[in-house]
Amino acid sequence: MTRWVLGTFTLLVYAMVYLPIALVVITSFNQDTITTLPIEHLDTRWYAELFQDTKTLQSLWTSLQVGIVSTTVATTLGLLSALAIVRHNFRGKSLFMLLTVMPMLAPGIIMGVSLLLFARYIGFQTGFVAVLLGHVLLSLPYCTFILISSLARFDRSLEEAARGLGAGELSVLWRVTLPGIMPGIIGAALFAFTISIGEFVVSFFLTSAGTTTLPIRIYSIVKVGITPEINAVSTLILVATVLLSATALSLTWSKRN
Amino acid sequence: METAIALRRVGAHGQLACLLLPPLLTLLILFVAPISLMAVYGFWAIDENYLIQPSLQLTQYEKIAGDPLYLGTLASSAGMALLTTIGSLALALPLAYYIVRFVSPRWRVLLVLALIVPGWVSVLIRTYSWNLVIGEAGLMNWLLMSAGVIDEPIKLLFTKTSVVIGLIYIYLPYMLVPTYASIERLDNSVLEAAENLGADPFRRFLYVTLPLIAPGIVAGCVITFIPAVGEYVVPNMLGGLKGMMYGNLITTAFSNFDWPFGAALSMVLLASILACLLIVGRFLDVNRSMLGHE
Structure with missing residues (x-):
């Protein structure tokens, strides 16, 4: 009895999670100009219009650039942090870890406005680099913690063996440690990229006229009036996100087993 | 070399x-420098030419305390975030319990992931997607109207309710992960012992299960509540005027170029969050010493 009640409840929660997403995908194939139900004609008209829309395509390109650079920076910094935390004992270590988690806990709007104030105060131009640095800050905690768990599981006797065979510290890091934790590195990078591609609030405050990321572009279209083109863009991002996360998960997962 | x-x-x-x-x-x-600068900015002011006047005065905080709009909105945001926390706990707890109790270990992780992965899709898109469900021309109204239950579409969008629905949707994964982890770690032999000693299911849950999974629940509540109070995207897209939250006020101050005021508003939010954390931490300590754990 309990089992069936709970089971039905669980099923309803899954339906609640997937229904809105499914509607985005379905309505993106709706031919009508207004997003209404029921759908009378299915076609790919809005995808065709999307690929004509240079502003949206330009913002996608900006998002990809920001994503790739911020991912590289955040993953590298996260790796350094993780190495320090897993392999060294130092004074203030717990304070450093607390500082690392903090950006995960503070509301995004606080980080957006404080970064804007700071940038203006020191005379730093908002725009591409500012948005990128904001994304680095947001993804750094996730990268650090993924890499900490990856490093903690890594078998250090391999490094000892390499040292015994005469390898220098950097060559041990480059040829033994990094390849050994590669699934964790790729997982962290994909996580950071996913955050960067979808991020809105911080970018909203740090953006400039020339740097429109895709979420900001979507926001500006939605604010004016919803067109089915938005559903097409969203569907494409959705597919990309699910593919990226699935890859990230399977990589971190296979390492665990 | x-x-x-x-x-x-x-x-x-x-x-x-x-x-x-x-x-x-x-x-x-x-992180540290911008937040510190913001704390200082809150004591500054702008003159009639929108130039920043560095000073040490409480004008901004007096303005916040003087107009019920600000603290009122903060209180209603906290209320909405609380509803979000309770709502997502009410969804996550039975769900996590079902998965741990009735699903084979092989499928468990996959089922949990199936709820987390959609959470990685942009907040903007996930929030927007609720327009298609509860909007005037959305799925809900279409179904209800074609079934003849209602004649006029229900205007659910742009109310507090629609904001809370959106918030629950966005923050459910935050609640699910720690709750699920604490239920999965639950030691079945303790529950059996309680059963053998004659505890009915209700007492067993209240006196045995609940204290054991409490840390997971508290963690879930904290990481749901904090970002929900300061949420900007959801109230902005689903809230309209009725469902406005504190985050909208901060943004408005900044778009009016009244940065010292925006900074003071942000500091009030940060301080409230910190106070909540301290209270929760204190409460947990008391709870622990009373229950004799650790």
Whole structure:
């Protein structure tokens, strides 16, 4: 009895999670100009219009650039942090870890406005680099913690063996440690990229006229009036996100087993 | 090669410094310094030409305390975030219990992931997607109207309710992960012992299960509540005027170029969150010593 009640409840929660997403995908194939139900004609008209829309395509390109650079920076910094935390004992270590988690806990709007104030105060131009640095800050905690768990599981006797065979510290890091934790590195990078591609609030405050990321572009279209083109863009991002996360998960997962 | 030799020469301390300095500097420059600057900004003011006047006055905080709009909105945001926390707990707890109790270990992780992965899709898109469900021309109204239950579409969008629905949707994964982890760790033999000693299911849940999974529940509540109070995207897209939240006020201050005021508003939010955390922490300590754990 309990089992069936709970089971039905669980099923309803899954339906609640997937229904809105499914509607985005379905309505993106709706031919009508207004997003209404029921759908009378299915076609790919809005995808065709999307690929004509240079502003949206330009913002996608900006998002990809920001994503790739911020991912590289955040993953590298996260790796350094993780190495320090897993392999060294130092004074203030717990304070450093607390500082690392903090950006995960503070509301995004606080980080957006404080970064804007700071940038203006020191005379730093908002725009591409500012948005990128904001994304680095947001993804750094996730990268650090993924890499900490990856490093903690890594078998250090391999490094000892390499040292015994005469390898220098950097060559041990480059040829033994990094390849050994590669699934964790790729997982962290994909996580950071996913955050960067979808991020809105911080970018909203740090953006400039020339740097429109895709979420900001979507926001500006939605604010004016919803067109089915938005559903097409969203569907494409959705597919990309699910593919990226699935890859990230399977990589971190296979390492665990 | 030269760097390798140099690295070995500086030894463990130098190595640690090389590892620690870049991320530490990043966090100091991108997080600590901006937040500290914001704290200072809150005591400044702008003159009639929108020029910043560095000073040490409480004008901004007096303005916040003087107009019920600000603290009222903060209170209603906290209320909405609380509803979000309770709502997502009410969804996550039975769900996590079902998965742990009735699903084979092979499928468990997959089922949990199936709820987390959609959470990685942009907040903007997930929020927007609720327009298609509860909007006037959305699925809900279409179904209800074609079934003849209602004649006029229900105007659910742009109310507090629609904001809370959106918030629950966005923050459900935050609640699910710690709750699920604490239920999965639950030791079945303790429950059996309680059953053998004659505890009915209700008492068993209240006196045995609940204290054991409490840390997971508290963690879930904290990481749901904090970002929900300061949420900007959801109230902005689903809230309209009726469902406005504190985050909208902060943004408005900044778009009016009244930065000191925006900074003061942000500091009030940060301070409230910190106070909540301290209260929760204190409550947990008391709880622990009373229950005799740890």
